[in-house]
Amino acid sequence: MHRSLAAVLLICLAAAASSSAEDLKWVPIMPSRPLLPEPGSPDAAKHWVVLVAGSNTWSNYRHQADVCHAYQIVKKHGVPENQIITMMYDDIAHNVENPTKGIVINKPGGSDVYGGVKIDYKGKKVTPENFLNVLQGKGSGKVLKSGPDDIVFINFVDHGAPGLIAFPHGVLKAKPLIDALQYMHQNKMYKKLVFYLEACESGSMFEKLLPPGISIYATTAANPDESSYACYYDKKRETYLGDVYSVNWMEDTDANDINQESLDQQFAVVKSKTNTSHVMKYGDTSLGSDKVGEFQGSLAGVRAVQSETSPNSDAVSQRDVKLTVLQKRLASAKTEQDRVILSFLIRELETKNAKIAQVFDDIVRKSLTDPRLARYLRMIRFRLNNFDCHHSVVDEINERCFNLGQTEEALRHVYKVVNLCESRVPTDRIVAAVREVCGDNFRL
Numbered sequence: 001m002h003r004s005l006a007a008v009l010l011i012c013l014a015a016a017a018s019s020s021a022e023d024l025k026w027v028p029i030m031p032s033r034p035l036l037p038e039p040g041s042p043d044a045a046k047h048w049v050v051l052v053a054g055s056n057t058w059s060n061y062r063h064q065a066d067v068c069h070a071y072q073i074v075k076k077h078g079v080p081e082n083q084i085i086t087m088m089y090d091d092i093a094h095n096v097e098n099p100t101k102g103i104v105i106n107k108p109g110g111s112d113v114y115g116g117v118k119i120d121y122k123g124k125k126v127t128p129e130n131f132l133n134v135l136q137g138k139g140s141g142k143v144l145k146s147g148p149d150d151i152v153f154i155n156f157v158d159h160g161a162p163g164l165i166a167f168p169h170g171v172l173k174a175k176p177l178i179d180a181l182q183y184m185h186q187n188k189m190y191k192k193l194v195f196y197l198e199a200c201e202s203g204s205m206f207e208k209l210l211p212p213g214i215s216i217y218a219t220t221a222a223n224p225d226e227s228s229y230a231c232y233y234d235k236k237r238e239t240y241l242g243d244v245y246s247v248n249w250m251e252d253t254d255a256n257d258i259n260q261e262s263l264d265q266q267f268a269v270v271k272s273k274t275n276t277s278h279v280m281k282y283g284d285t286s287l288g289s290d291k292v293g294e295f296q297g298s299l300a301g302v303r304a305v306q307s308e309t310s311p312n313s314d315a316v317s318q319r320d321v322k323l324t325v326l327q328k329r330l331a332s333a334k335t336e337q338d339r340v341i342l343s344f345l346i347r348e349l350e351t352k353n354a355k356i357a358q359v360f361d362d363i364v365r366k367s368l369t370d371p372r373l374a375r376y377l378r379m380i381r382f383r384l385n386n387f388d389c390h391h392s393v394v395d396e397i398n399e400r401c402f403n404l405g406q407t408e409e410a411l412r413h414v415y416k417v418v419n420l421c422e423s424r425v426p427t428d429r430i431v432a433a434v435r436e437v438c439g440d441n442f443r444l
Contacts, residue, residue: 045191047079047153047297048146050134054126054158054199054405056089056168058097059322061104061239062230064088066157066198066246068113069106073253074153075116077297085134085142087121089168099236106242106250107232108309128172135180137189148188153196153295157246159318159405160199161414162224163384164394166405171398173391174384178209185214192287193217194263194295198246200227200318200411204384206282217287219267221245222277225381225415229276230321231311238329240321247311248273259298264288276315319412323349353409355444359401359437360413366433367425381415382422389421389430396431400438407444 051074053067067088074084093104093114104114120142121130133139135154137146146152159166163174184190195218197205204224210216221228221243232241248270252261267288271279281288291298316324326349330342365374384390394417398404404411420430 046146046150047074047083047295048144048150048190049074049079049084049296050131050144050152050154051084051086051088052126052131052154052156052158053088054156054165054167054172056091056126058092058095058239059325060158061092061237062106062232062242063157063198064090064092065104065106065113065241066243066250067155068104068117069242069250070155070246071117072113073250074297076299077258077293078299079297081118084118085121085144086117086119087126087131087134088119089126090119090122097237097239105234107247108234108241110241124169126168128167128170128176131167131172132176132180136183136187144184144189146189149191150189151295152184152190152193154193155196155198155246157198157243159408159411160202160205160228161404161411162201162204162418163387163390164404164411164414165197165199165202165205166408166411168405169403171394171404173387173394174205174209175387175391177205181210181216182214185216191215192290192294194287195219195283196246196249197221198228198243201225201415202228203278203280203282207280207383208385209387210283212284214284215287216283217263217285217290218282219249219270220280220282221274223280224383226277227317227319229274229315230318231313231315232309233314233316233325233328235328235332238325240316240325242311243318244276244311244315245270245274245279253292253296257300258292258296259300261292262289263292263295266292273312275312319408322408323353352444356402356407356409357413360410360416362437363397363430363433364416364420366436367420367430373423377419377423378416380419382419384418384422386421389427390418392427393417393421393430393434396434397438400434400440401442402444 051067051070053063055063071084071086093102103112106113134143137143156165164171193216195216197218198221200222201224202220202222206218207224210218229244230240231244231247234241249266252266252269267281326342326346330339333339333342361378364377368374402410
């Protein structure tokens with residue numbers, strides 16, 4: 001721009017030199033728009049997008065499929081690739097179990113959503129620490145470089161539990177996530193931010209934690225007490241292709257003019273269509289009248305035909321996916337040998353799940369002196385408020401008992417930790433119970 005201005009000045013000077021003083025008339029030329037965008041103007045804003053699939057392995061195919069689809073959406077709607085930051089393990093597209101190598105789909109008969117996806121963090125780099133660094137603009141990798149006029153859209157997809165979301169190796173707890181978002185606000189890293197979160201008990205990451213006055217609008221696949229749901233079982237791939245909440249918001253975006261549809265309108269559609277769980281909304285709800293395109297990209301895109309199959313038709317709790325897939329494979333097995341193997345795998349998984357449940361029940365029992373209270377706390381659900389206790393115990397379980405990021409069944413029982421913490425059982429007593437139950441040589 002500076003060179004162009006210099007060239008214009010030189011031309012004007014040359015013209016002036018060749019004209020007589022009498023002929024020369026100075027006519028001010030006013031640009032039709034400012035040569036540089038004024039701070040706060042629409043032209044000053046940039047779209048930034050952070051997409052995260054927090055799982056790995058073939059059974060979690062749907063999480064990476066969701067994120068790949070989200071990538072195609074924001075790219076199609078004009079968000080530059082250098083302003084999209086993607087985290088996914090990348091073990092699905094070329095997995096030995098993938099019958100269509102290099103291709104990932106997000107709905108029955110769908111087109112490839114993997115091609116063209118630029119992955120910035122893959123494999124062992126998909127960690128809670130790297131995610132938080134990305135949000136806060138820290139570290140040597142690709143991170144948010146957004147400023148006070150910019151718009152940020154975050155989409156996270158994986159397993160969860162009360163007060164945490166999972167990564168392949170570890171978990172991200174609620175308070176560190178909220179701290180990172182508040183850091184972004186305090187350091188003027190955005191003007192407005194939208195966060196779409198797909199995980200079981202995902203509402204617990206924001207409820208009573210996300211302040212209303214920091215220009216963040218968040219929606220979640222589930223309330224703080226329930227599972228979110230997988231959908232679109234594919235017989236050819238023998239896995240689920242998507243998640244109900246994620247599929248619903250993306251198929252809504254694909255089918256509509258998102259420069260006309262508001263965030264609240266999309267929320268209402270997704271809430272209505274997601275009858276498997278309670279889709280929730282948190283934060284600064286005044287942003288609800290803003291257009292979806294302001295966050296997912298404002299360039300008009302070609303509208304896609306919605307799937308003829310409802311994602312609710314075969315939906316299953318995320319926690320039951322592994323067992324359900326084995327049962328479906330058993331039902332369609334063609335040989336006796338396959339039926340024997342699959343029956344064994346089902347029994348093995350059920351035994352492992354029972355052992356996980358027993359570990360949590362033993363932690364509850366050893367944290368208390370009253371067996372009746374122990375039974376009671378295994379049956380009810382308290383809402384999480386004591387985050388310090390919860391986070392300390394979760395860390396201990398993750399270190400001594402099992403990797404919560406790799407053990408979806410364990411996430412089903414984290415509510416028992418919440419119950420202990422909310423019953424004012426001292427944190428050190430619960431931690432001691434974890435150490436006693438799991439010991440130094442615990443093996444699941």
